[in-house]
Amino acid sequence: MTEFREKRILVTGASSGIGRACVLQLLSSGAHVFVVGRNGAALATLGLPSNQIYVADLTDEAGVKAIVVRLKSEPGSLDGCVLAAGIHTFRPLILETYVDIRRPWETNTQSCLGFLAHLLKARLLARGGSVVLFSSAAARKAGAGAVSYASSKGAIESATYALALELASQRIRVNAVSAGIVRTPMSEGFMSKLTAEQRASLEARHPMGLGEPDDVAGPVLFLLSNAARWVTGVVLPVDGGYSIA
Ligand SMILES: NC(=O)c1ccc[n+]([C@@H]2O[C@H](COP(=O)([O-])OP(=O)(O)OC[C@H]3O[C@@H](n4cnc5c(N)ncnc54)[C@H](OP(=O)(O)O)[C@@H]3O)[C@@H](O)[C@H]2O)c1
Numbered sequence: 001m002t003e004f005r006e007k008r009i010l011v012t013g014a015s016s017g018i019g020r021a022c023v024l025q026l027l028s029s030g031a032h033v034f035v036v037g038r039n040g041a042a043l044a045t046l047g048l049p050s051n052q053i054y055v056a057d058l059t060d061e062a063g064v065k066a067i068v069v070r071l072k073s074e075p076g077s078l079d080g081c082v083l084a085a086g087i088h089t090f091r092p093l094i095l096e097t098y099v100d101i102r103r104p105w106e107t108n109t110q111s112c113l114g115f116l117a118h119l120l121k122a123r124l125l126a127r128g129g130s131v132v133l134f135s136s137a138a139a140r141k142a143g144a145g146a147v148s149y150a151s152s153k154g155a156i157e158s159a160t161y162a163l164a165l166e167l168a169s170q171r172i173r174v175n176a177v178s179a180g181i182v183r184t185p186m187s188e189g190f191m192s193k194l195t196a197e198q199r200a201s202l203e204a205r206h207p208m209g210l211g212e213p214d215d216v217a218g219p220v221l222f223l224l225s226n227a228a229r230w231v232t233g234v235v236l237p238v239d240g241g242y243s244i245a
Contacts (some may be wrong), residue, residue: 003226005030008076012058012115013084015042017184018134021213022082022220029221034078036067036085058085058111067115068122077126080224081119083112084134088186090193093147101148108134108152113159125172130224133160133176137239140178153178157235164233173232175223180239182211208240215240 009026013019015037023046026033033052037043040055054070056063071078086108091100112133119125135153142150156176164174181187181202187210191199203210219238222228237243 003029004221004224007079007224008032008034009224010034010036010071010078010081010119011084012036012082012112013086013134014046015039017084017186018179018182018213018216018220019082019084020046021217022084025214025217025221026224034071034074058115059106061114064111064115064118068118068124071119071124072122078119078124078129079126080130080132081116081125082132082220082224083116085112086134086186088190089149090145090190091148092145096148104149104152105155108149109155109159112156116163120167125170127171128229129172130228131163131167131172131174132220132223133174135160135176135178135235137178137180137237137242141243160235161233168232173223173228175228175231175233176235177216177219177223178235178237178239178243179216180206180211180237180242182213182216184213205245206240206242207245211238211240 004026009031011019011023011033014023014035023033023035034054035043035046035048035052036054036056038055038057043053043055054067056067058064087104089104116131133156135156138146138150139153139157160174160176167174216238219236223231
């Protein structure tokens with residue numbers, strides 16, 4: 001894909017897993033990429049100039065506003081943003097407190113939509129731009145222990161539909177990917193809490209096996225690309241067949 005040569009794309013969750021794979025594919029397609037994450041050392045390994053690196057905790061609105069101010073000082077607006085930052089939690093609801101329930105909602109839902117709201121208020125997204133949000137197969141096919149995480153992702157799916165309508169008049173497209181289990185630090189953390197049988201059963205329910213970060217980054221680049229210029233309000237399953245198995 002050479003069409004990314006002129007494009008300016010922002011990626012959150014860029015320091016790890018799927019977000020990082022998106023950054024690497026975008027860079028090899030010639031995009032000008034701005035990266036966001038809390039782990040500055042991990043972001044530094046991407047080899048970008050310092051004006052394209054934003055170390056921030058997205059649950060901190062003051063930090064988000066500071067990112068927006070810095071982005072405004074850069075020439076041009078954004079052609080796309082990939083909002084991949086997220087956390088996974090895994091615990092039966094009966095054991096959770098308000099604080100436990102709030103954690104995935106704060107990162108996966110509130111700060112994702114809040115960051116986007118600030119980008120929109122600052123008119124940082126160009127006409128014709130593309131927003132890619134991250135749901136999860138768990139939103140529709142969750143297991144026990146996933147109430148808070150799965151519902152934080154279900155909310156992202158609802159937001160995808162509503163926001164696609166809100167932004168259509170500006171020709172800004174809004175889509176989401178709904179990934180099955182992808183081998184990243186997040187899934188390793190979650191899988192390590194399962195028994196060997198539970199892990200094998202989960203893997204067996206992915207007809208094409210578990211995914212790699214690049215398996216999700218490819219469809220994300222498609223949604224960002226001009227080839228998807230009439231695609232909006234879609235939650236795209238990228239799950240090796242998990243959702244239909
Ligand atoms: N892996 C899967 O199986 C899977 C399946 C379905 C959906 N997803 C979704 O895909 C997305 C990427 O997941 P992943 O597997 O690539 O996870 P990951 O490897 O754990 O990476 C998560 C990323 O989110 C960033 N992040 C988390 N909290 C943040 C905060 N408060 N502020 C700023 N950045 C924050 C992390 O940044 P720092 O490390 O720099 O803090 C990291 O870059 C997530 O939204 C996840 O829910 C993943």
